[in-house]
Amino acid sequence: xxxxxxxxxxxxxxxxxxxxxxxxxxxxxxxxxxxxxxxxxxxxxxxxxxxxxxxxxxxxxxxxxxxxxxxxxxxxxxxxxxxxxxxxxxxxxxxxxxxxxxxxxxxxxxxxxxxxxxxxxxxxxxxxxxxxxxxxxxxxxxxxxxxxxxxxxxxxxxxxxxxxxxxxxxxxxxxxxxxxxxxxxxxxxxxxxxxxxxxxxxxxxxxxxx
Amino acid sequence: xxxxxxxxxxxxxxxxxxxxxxxxxxxxxxxxxxxxxxxxxxxxxxxxxxxxxxxxxxxxxxxxxxxxxxxxxxxxxxxxxxxxxxxxxxxxxxxxxxxxxxxxxxxxxxxxxxxxxxxxxxxxxxxxxxxxxxxxxxxxxxxxxxxxxxxxxxxxxxxxxxxxxxxxxxxxxxxxxxxxxxxxxxxxxxxxxxxxxxxxxxxxxxxxxx
DNA sequence: CATGCAATAGAACGTCTGTCCCACAGCGTA
DNA sequence: TACGCTGTGGGACAGACGTTCTATTGCATG
Numbered sequence: 292x293x294x295x296x297x298x299x300x301x302x303x304x305x306x307x308x309x310x311x312x313x314x315x316x317x318x319x320x321x322x323x324x325x326x327x328x329x330x331x332x333x334x335x336x337x338x339x340x341x342x343x344x345x346x347x348x349x350x351x352x353x354x355x356x357x358x359x360x361x362x363x364x365x366x367x368x369x370x371x372x373x374x375x376x377x378x379x380x381x382x383x384x385x386x387x388x389x390x391x392x393x394x395x396x397x398x399x400x401x402x403x404x405x406x407x408x409x410x411x412x413x414x415x416x417x418x419x420x421x422x423x424x425x426x427x428x429x430x431x432x433x434x435x436x437x438x439x440x441x442x443x444x445x446x447x448x449x450x451x452x453x454x455x456x457x458x459x460x461x462x463x464x465x466x467x468x469x470x471x472x473x474x475x476x477x478x479x480x481x482x483x484x485x486x487x488x489x490x491x492x493x494x495x496x497x498x499x500x501x
Numbered sequence: 502x503x504x505x506x507x508x509x510x511x512x513x514x515x516x517x518x519x520x521x522x523x524x525x526x527x528x529x530x531x532x533x534x535x536x537x538x539x540x541x542x543x544x545x546x547x548x549x550x551x552x553x554x555x556x557x558x559x560x561x562x563x564x565x566x567x568x569x570x571x572x573x574x575x576x577x578x579x580x581x582x583x584x585x586x587x588x589x590x591x592x593x594x595x596x597x598x599x600x601x602x603x604x605x606x607x608x609x610x611x612x613x614x615x616x617x618x619x620x621x622x623x624x625x626x627x628x629x630x631x632x633x634x635x636x637x638x639x640x641x642x643x644x645x646x647x648x649x650x651x652x653x654x655x656x657x658x659x660x661x662x663x664x665x666x667x668x669x670x671x672x673x674x675x676x677x678x679x680x681x682x683x684x685x686x687x688x689x690x691x692x693x694x695x696x697x698x699x700x701x702x703x704x705x706x707x708x709x710x711x
Numbered sequence: 712c713a714t715g716c717a718a719t720a721g722a723a724c725g726t727c728t729g730t731c732c733c734a735c736a737g738c739g740t741a
Numbered sequence: 742t743a744c745g746c747t748g749t750g751g752g753a754c755a756g757a758c759g760t761t762c763t764a765t766t767g768c769a770t771g
Binding site for chain 1: 525561565566569642643644711
Binding site for chain 4: 333356
């Protein structure tokens, strides 16, 4: 039978893990209590004592933040084919890529062995119907051509309004022009001459942190 | 020219790193001073202030053990900030998690340092309005409680039809019951007693390979 | 019903911790 | 010499922190 105290102790373990990860140091009794909705420090101390007896945590007496979760034996994870990829900046419909030369972050992309990848943080909702939201990160393979229906990062090199700008769009080749189509009902496709267009890459992965 | 203060600050940085690793938490000013041969707390505080101005450390004011070495932006450091996570199976509205004990794949999740993560491949379109599609991978933090509006992996332990099944839903606490809400106009929310429900985790990242 | 135990809140207390202040020494410079 | 800056020690102090104690509630069980 799982008692209410066991449930509380599970929540305390989760709080220790969460707070340790987010702050870089173990939490105090008060921080745990606050996180759990205003529990008293004595209450937390009571459960920490039991958790220590159960061997679930290490607890250094009288030291501030002297708790840590006992390391469980976890099977060594196998190496995985993955590549870290620079996040080169942000992209939006009708906006240039910013800071293209100075990656400000990296994401690790699973299951790829390719070197020619880069990532962009998406601004705006122009691709919302393809389930790409504002703030998402799109990982792209660097390539200069695209197939119909690919989601691409396209640089428009000349033209009436969008010159010099990079956009995230669906790519469709038409007989004498290229249609770049946003995926948002309130936005219209744009048409460009093939020679005014440089494909920079194609989206292969979407990552969203919630 | 490298001043004596710079040397002392280097020793302090090394002490922070060493003591953090050996104890699992950042040291106090006194612990640093003792480790360096009995320096005074004011002395350590003086150098910590300079190190913070130099951007070498983060320093959370007035918090005990509120120091941590600033994560360098060098690419070599960044793999430390990602975790490989087992994909435990698939999940769908009204279907149990399959192969929960036998991870069949791993994904590498950027920007997390937490151990208690797992991942599931989503089947079905029940969360399509939250931009979670069929085939996406959701990375979840293992936790037994949830806040209103969280997207959770919920196991329904008893009830008329969904018994023993795990679903991916939005979580809402109501006065005497819990509402688990899909994000698909064609699907209705389900209501369960809190005691019939086990929260398994909360979605923190969504990954889609195209 | 009485007893006992688990779970919880609240407060008190002593120690730990970060910060601040003062003093002083060494060193380069106006 | 006098001044200013850096590096160092020592101490005071307020607030943070862990621990302990008391009290209460609810729920088993005899």
